[in-house]
Amino acid sequence: MHPIGSRKRNQPAPPHAVYAALTNPDRDPTRPWLILLSDEQRPTILEHNDPDLVIWSSLWPKHTTARVRFDLPTDGRGGTDLRWTLYIDTPNLDDSAIGHLRYRLNT
Numbered sequence: 001m002h003p004i005g006s007r008k009r010n011q012p013a014p015p016h017a018v019y020a021a022l023t024n025p026d027r028d029p030t031r032p033w034l035i036l037l038s039d040e041q042r043p044t045i046l047e048h049n050d051p052d053l054v055i056w057s058s059l060w061p062k063h064t065t066a067r068v069r070f071d072l073p074t075d076g077r078g079g080t081d082l083r084w085t086l087y088i089d090t091p092n093l094d095d096s097a098i099g100h101l102r103y104r105l106n107t
Contacts, residue, residue: 001067001087005102008083015072018080019051022070037104043068060101065089068105 011018020027023045025034036042036059043056051072058066071083084105 001065001089003085004088004093004098005105006083006085007106008081010075011080011082012078013080014051014078015074015080016051018070018072018082019048019054022054022056022072023048040104059104063088063090063093063097063101066101 013021021033026032034042039062040059041061043059045054046057046067047053047055053072054070056068056070058064059068060066065088067087069085069087071085073081073083075081086101086105088101
């Protein structure tokens with residue numbers, strides 16, 4: 001698996017709350033946040049370590065080897081410095097496809 005993108009963003013919620021949201025995206029039906037696009041599928045949890053790590057399977061049926069790793073360290077102020085890293089093992093993935101996958105994870 002090769003990393004093809006990574007980004008860190010601060011979230012005001014503590015790591016245990018971000019972990020809960022990533023491991024159960026439908027837990028609060030009044031605040032949906034994982035809105036899948038037409039070319040996406042619901043990921044499964046491949047690995048997790050409460051409250052600092054979640055690894056999802058691919059969101060994209062066209063890219064079944066993709067994995068999304070979420071690292072959830074505390075920011076020292078009660079929030080989370082969420083970092084996602086996208087891994088893929090698809091040979092010859094063009095720049096446009098990589099850009100699409102990265103963009104999607106940024107939103």
